Amino acid sequence: MTDHGQPQVTGGSSGIGKCVAIECYKQGAFITLIARNENKLLQTKKEIEKYSVNDKQVVLCISVDVSKDYGHVENVLKQAQEKLGPVDMLVNCAGTSITGKFEDLEMNCFENLMAVNYLGSVYPSHAVIPTMKERRMGRIVFVSSQAGQLGLFGYTAYSPTKFALRGLAEALQMEVKPYNIYITVAYPPDTDTPGFAEESKTKPLETKLISETSSVCQAEQVARIIVKDAIQGNFNSYIGSDGYMLSILTSGMSPVTSITEGLQQMVCMGIFRIVGLFYLGSFDSIVRRCMIQREKSESTDKTE
Numbered sequence: 155m156t157d158h159g160q161p162q163v164t165g166g167s168s169g170i171g172k173c174v175a176i177e178c179y180k181q182g183a184f185i186t187l188i189a190r191n192e193n194k195l196l197q198t199k200k201e202i203e204k205y206s207v208n209d210k211q212v213v214l215c216i217s218v219d220v221s222k223d224y225g226h227v228e229n230v231l232k233q234a235q236e237k238l239g240p241v242d243m244l245v246n247c248a249g250t251s252i253t254g255k256f257e258d259l260e261m262n263c264f265e266n267l268m269a270v271n272y273l274g275s276v277y278p279s280h281a282v283i284p285t286m287k288e289r290r291m292g293r294i295v296f297v298s299s300q301a302g303q304l305g306l307f308g309y310t311a312y313s314p315t316k317f318a319l320r321g322l323a324e325a326l327q328m329e330v331k332p333y334n335i336y337i338t339v340a341y342p343p344d345t346d347t348p349g350f351a352e353e354s355k356t357k358p359l360e361t362k363l364i365s366e367t368s369s370v371c372q373a374e375q376v377a378r379i380i381v382k383d384a385i386q387g388n389f390n391s392y393i394g395s396d397g398y399m400l401s402i403l404t405s406g407m408s409p410v411t412s413i414t415e416g417l418q419q420m421v422c423m424g425i426f427r428i429v430g431l432f433y434l435g436s437f438d439s440i441v442r443r444c445m446i447q448r449e450k451s452e453s454t455d456k457t458e
């Protein structure tokens with residue numbers, strides 16, 4: 155047994171994943187970063203090492219595509235455990251987003267996003283579960299999104315991949331709870347990261363306007379909450395007041411981690427549904443206004 159934490163973070167070389175790794179490193183953990191680009195990994199390793207709290211701490215980098223070859227993913231994760239000891243927390247943060255109107259998105263967008271965001275979380279989780287079960291301890295985090303709690307204009311390729319994580323998390327939690335393994339699903343809002351900047355370049359106007367409903371968060375803040383909820387073993391991890399409302403509203407048949415959480419859901423669900431319907435009404439009117447604007451500018455283009 156090791157006396158320090160041992161998290162593996164996929165997508166640990168950028169954005170939310172990098173901040174999750176820093177947060178754990180500051181708490182004395184030995185970190186494994188998993189992503190594809192080696193240069194980005196090495197650069198991040200250096201950045202993380204600045205936060206060391208003791209001189210034994212290690213940051214290990216693994217360059218692998220988490221969505222491609224399961225056998226390979228399994229092998230490299232096992233090798234990392236041989237070097238650093240058994241993993242006690244896996245944070246599935248590798249993911250990407252493509253926005254656009256359904257008919258404008260190429261078929262490979264749907265295929266790629268499902269591969270990276272969904273299978274890219276299934277593979278590493280499947281690789282670490284046997285050791286966690288043997289040791290009767292562990293934490294697995296799935297980074298979903300607010301777009302994994304409700305479907306919004308522009309997210310027809312992305313949202314389903316984030317909804318899928320929720321289904322996986324619920325089913326898996328029921329299997330592994332007796333082994334003292336706890337699953338956390340995080341639903342962050344828009345967060346200021348390189349991935350978000352990239353997504354914003356091609357985002358439809360409707361999606362931008364709708365997303366402005368909740369403000370853009372800092373990756374450090376999102377990461378702090380994710381790590382805290384994972385350590386506490388909370389199934390639901392949300393941020394901010396709209397995150398709170400969405401989590402209550404979409405709690406469905408998901409497990410609760412405390413009696414207070416269950417009570418809050420029972421008391422607030424109805425009232426949040428009313429609030430939610432007002433939001434949906436305003437989103438519909440954004441979509442309609444944008445459509446009218448477009449049609450107007452198209453007809454003036456034609457007459458010119």
Ligand SMILES: NC(=O)C1=CN([C@@H]2O[C@H](COP(=O)(O)OP(=O)(O)OC[C@H]3O[C@@H](n4cnc5c(N)ncnc54)[C@H](OP(=O)(O)O)[C@@H]3O)[C@@H](O)[C@H]2O)C=CC1
Pocket residue numbers: 164165166167168169170171188189190191192194218219220221247248249250251270271274297298299300341342343344345346347348349350
């Ligand atoms: N930023 C936001 O607004 C929000 C993000 N999220 C989710 O949070 C997660 C992180 O997002 P964010 O920090 O913005 O993303 P970034 O694009 O900043 O970072 C993504 C990370 O994932 C890695 N990655 C991407 N594809 C693969 C792959 N196939 N195999 C291995 N590693 C991969 C990247 O490294 P490399 O490219 O080198 O492989 C990088 O380290 C994603 O799942 C995203 O959907 C959820 C809600 C909001």
Ligand SMILES: CCCCCCCCCCCCCCCC(=O)[C@@H](N)CO
Pocket residue numbers: 250251298299300301306342343344345349350353364365366367368396399400403426427429430433
């Ligand atoms: C009572 C109910 C309140 C409802 C409030 C709803 C607010 C919805 C705003 C959703 C913004 C979408 C975030 C997607 C982030 C993401 O995953 C991408 N940025 C990834 O790059």
